[in-house]
Structures are given as C-alpha cells and as structure tokens.
Amino acid sequence: MEFNKKIYGGHHGARKFWREMLPRIKFRNPAIPIEISRHEQAEGPSLLHIYTTAFPPDTSTNPATKAPTPPSSTPNAQNTLTPDTAKPEHTIDIRSMSELTILEQLIAKTGAEVIEMTPEEQEEWEEVQKFKETSERDRQTVRDKLMRERHEQELMRIARGDAA
Incomplete structure (x- = not known):
C-alpha cells in the first residue's frame, strides 16, 4: 500500500484505511505480510497492491517440505515475502476513496471471507x-x-x- 503522509490530494481514505481497517485485517490474518509506503507528494500515487502469489506453494501435507511461517509483522521491506520484482496480481487506485470502499474493493479482488x-x-x-x-x-x-x-x-x- 502506498499513499501520502498527509490527507491532502485524495489520500484521506487511504490513511483512514491504514489506521482503522488494516490493524483489524492484520489481527485476523497475522501471517499475511503487509508493507506500507508513505511519501511526501500530495500528487503522488495512492495505490493498494495485492500480491496473491507471494507465499510458497502449500506444503502442509508433507511436513518435510513445509515452508517457514511468514513473519507476523513487517518491520522493513526485507522481511516481507513479496519479492521486489514480482508484479502485483491486483492494483487498486484508492485515491479519493473512503476506507469502506477500499475495504469492499479489497474483499472483491481477493475473494476474502468476512468474519x-x-x-x-x-x-x-x-x-x-x-x-x-x-x-x-x-x-x-x-x-x-x-x-x-x-x-x-x-x-x-x-x-x-x-x-x-
């Protein structure tokens, strides 16, 4: 997710999503790596990138090849499982969207289940x-x-x- 540090230029909804919705999503999904990029330009991008192929294939059936559990938090970009060269499966332009609209778009794109x-x-x-x-x-x-x-x-x- 990338957006401006201030709310100006249509970044208000992105900031509210980051402050209110993202902690709840992370609480329910601790294994999902999340990376936030905040910039200084009000005219800069406000995008939500969704990577669905960042995790290794499911190896839970064979314990010998089981992959390590992803980190529960992402203190820096080096700890995320999202490769820098990978292309996001979905990118949503979240400029001037409300936090609820962003959440609806995220659910629609990922097919997430509402708990x-x-x-x-x-x-x-x-x-x-x-x-x-x-x-x-x-x-x-x-x-x-x-x-x-x-x-x-x-x-x-x-x-x-x-x-x-």
Whole structure:
C-alpha cells in the first residue's frame, strides 16, 4: 500500500484505511505480510497492491517440505515475502476513496471471507460504544461548566470596571 503522509490530494481514505481497517485485517490474518509506503507528494500515487502469489506453494501435507511461517509483522521491506520484482496480481487506485470502499474493493479482488463478530466481541463492542457516548456527554458537561465559569468571570470583571 502506498499513499501520502498527509490527507491532502485524495489520500484521506487511504490513511483512514491504514489506521482503522488494516490493524483489524492484520489481527485476523497475522501471517499475511503487509508493507506500507508513505511519501511526501500530495500528487503522488495512492495505490493498494495485492500480491496473491507471494507465499510458497502449500506444503502442509508433507511436513518435510513445509515452508517457514511468514513473519507476523513487517518491520522493513526485507522481511516481507513479496519479492521486489514480482508484479502485483491486483492494483487498486484508492485515491479519493473512503476506507469502506477500499475495504469492499479489497474483499472483491481477493475473494476474502468476512468474519462476523462473536457474541463476546459484540458485547465488548457495545460496551465501548456506550463508553464513547458517556465520554462525549461528560465532555459536553465539562465544556458547558467551563464556559459558564468564564462568562461569570467576564461579567464580574466588567462589573468591577476592569474591562478594556
């Protein structure tokens, strides 16, 4: 995946996909090598390259020829199983796409299976959502209280004749 470091020039969806969707994909698929390339040019490319032939052939039936497990993370390009000379099987231009559209394109191109949340994960998700709602209400309450205090201080300053 390659995109601009900033959101300008249509790279917003790519950045959100990288921050929100890619960690979830990596969590469910730890053996898939992922490489991210971020550049400085707003007019530069915003592409998602999909390599489906990066892994060696399946040798799980014969333990003597079993290939090593791919790394769970890709700290640098030298550790990925994607060869530099290999041509990607699919390339998606993700400029000006939303993160959900990018995910849909990725699923369509790879034929990936969408995994539904387990009941435990669903409960955890609902708990996090309730926490976020409560946090927002609390933030608004604190903000309102602070604004009232500042307004009262301003009125007291005007009443004392300290206003400029």
